[in-house]
Amino acid sequence: MTVLGSAKAMTLCERMRRVAAIAATHADAVDTAARFPREAVDAMRHERLLGCQIPVELGGDGASVAEISELCAILGQACAAAAMVFAMHQIKVSSLVSHGEEDDWHRGFMVRVAAEQLLLASATTEGGIGGNLRNSICAIEVDGDTCRLQKDATVISYGTEADAILITSRAHPQAASSDQVMTVFLKDQYTLERTHVWDTLGMRGTCSDGFLFKGEAPAKQILPRPFAEIAAQSMLAHSHILWSAVWYGIAADAFAKAQAFVRAAARRSPDQAPPGALRVAEASALLQGVKASIVAAIEKYDAARLDEDKLSAMSFAVAMNNLKIASSQTILSIINHCMLICGILAYKNGTPYSLGRHLRDAHSAQLMISNDRILGNTSTMLLVHKQDTSLYG
Amino acid sequence: MPIIEDVRQIIASHGKLPVDVATLADDADLYAAGLSSFASVQLMLALEERFDIEFPETMLNRKTFSSIGAISSAVAELAPDEQVA
CATH class of the missing domain: 1.10.540.10 (Acyl-CoA dehydrogenase/oxidase, N-terminal domain)
Known part of the structure; x- marks a missing residue:
């Protein structure tokens, strides 16, 4: 615990x-x-x-x-x-x-x-799979003790800076697109040829360029479990929880600036409630909601980890998807509130209350794994999964 | 008709597998054969309709739908009056 x-x-x-x-x-x-x-x-x-x-x-x-x-x-x-x-x-x-x-x-x-x-990087996206990382086109080829892989990886965040890349592919050249494995390739076991440049609205420092990946390594570096299992049992929860924690951090910093702005105004005129005070209270409630969702998801994950059936149950996947949707949407509302509170000093760069970077970074949250795709998956599961309506289910 | 034959038929029409279901053994891994999570939900819905059953939450996981045999056992558990094989 x-x-x-x-x-x-x-x-x-x-x-x-x-x-x-x-x-x-x-x-x-x-x-x-x-x-x-x-x-x-x-x-x-x-x-x-x-x-x-x-x-x-x-x-x-x-x-x-x-x-x-x-x-x-x-x-x-x-x-x-x-x-x-x-x-x-x-x-x-x-x-x-x-x-x-x-x-x-x-x-x-x-x-x-x-x-x-x-430093480990990830190469799960591929040109032609339509953003669904549970499908691969490329296949790893095992030849005796050696494995070889070539992948059109449209995104490898900080690819050139990483010491190793964990990369997904079909398990063998005859495998179905969803029959995948993940392999560790060390820096001296692959080459990267840049195909896309990461010039974006926000999250600019992740340097999520696209690359043509070509690697050759000992076959024992292929992870021993199918990627489907890795994705469902650890990657899904870790991704949604840790991303949400980063996003919470962005919103929390924006909130701290907005609160400082209003407190400064209140100190100048103690007899008068500053105009942004109510909005700070609203943003505080929203921020608490994000925090509570993350903590609840961590507790759910800790409990489910002891039981493989719970980890692969639909209720767990729905709960993790819901966390991602809720936190990625709510942080935008919070930062927008903070922008309204701090006004032009938030809109301008280079002031103690600047929020442009926060807002731009936060906009990536709905898109890194598109919320529409996640809602689509959740809606499919909800055709058969009945959501638990109890408070402490 | 025995459950397992029905299950095979339903997989053939709703499983969207890239391979012929007839070539798969009862214990063959359906995910390795290309069963997607979306198709597995459609499969569940078709099975619920055909056998007039409802999969409880405890059965809504990868294991239940991992093979023709596993699906048939799950259905047999929920529809005890059906002929198993």
Whole structure:
């Protein structure tokens, strides 16, 4: 269970606060230049946070989902792009921790991730699959002890900066498009040829360029479980929870600015309620809703992890999808409220109340895995799954 | 008609598999054969209609729909009056 008051959790948070302090000073430069948040990632390495999820016996801190979510929220308040890089890395680590622990090569790799503070990237999207990462066109070819893969990966976030890429493909050249595996390729085992440049409205520092990936590696680097299982049992929950924690961080920082703005006005004229005061109260309620949804999802995930049937049940997938929809939509309302409260000082760049970057970064939330696609999947499940109407179900 | 034959027929018409269902053994992995999560829901709906059953929440998971045999056992559990094989 979640024990965020523990000494371990407190030191994790302290370490991330030091990273956040560095990330905050470079956040605008990262955003303007759409460049990798190098200073923040170097600081994560320095604080040994890239391996925090790895079990203690393999050299990590054995951080829980709750603890990693808190870390994402802390960094999200400083630099959303750096926080998203951290979250995406941790989502990849979760696949190793949840599905690779019984396999010698993958255990050894986890030791290396913790010891050498390796940064892991993900290559699940592919040209021609229409955004559905549970389908692949490319197939991995196993030839004796070697595997080879070529993939038109339309997005590999921080691909050129990563030390290894976890990449999905069909399990073999005759496999159905949904019969997938995930393979770890180390930096010296692949080449990347850039095909798309990431020049976007927000989240500019994730450098989510597209690449033609060509790799060759020992076949034992293929994760031993089918990707369908990895996706359903760890990736879905980790993605929606950690992304939501980053988004919460963006909204929480916007809220802090708006509250500071109104408090400053109240101090100047203590006899008069400032015009934005009611909106701060409204935004506070919305922010609390996002926080409650994330905490509830973490508790649900912690409970379900003990039971494989619960993890693969529709009720679990519906709950995680609902978290993503709710948090991605609500943060936009919150930041918009904050913009109304701070007015032109929020709209302008370079003021203590600037919210342009927050708003632009937050707009990615509805699109990174399109909410329409997620709602489509949820609506299909709701044709057979009856939602639990109890309060503590 | 035995449940398993009905199940095979329903998979053939609603499973959207890229392979002929007749070539699949009762214990063959339907997901490996290309069953998508969307098609598995359509399959559930067709099975509920055909056998006049409702899958309880505990059965709405990957395992229940992982093979022709697993689906047939789930249906047999919910429709005890049907002929199993």
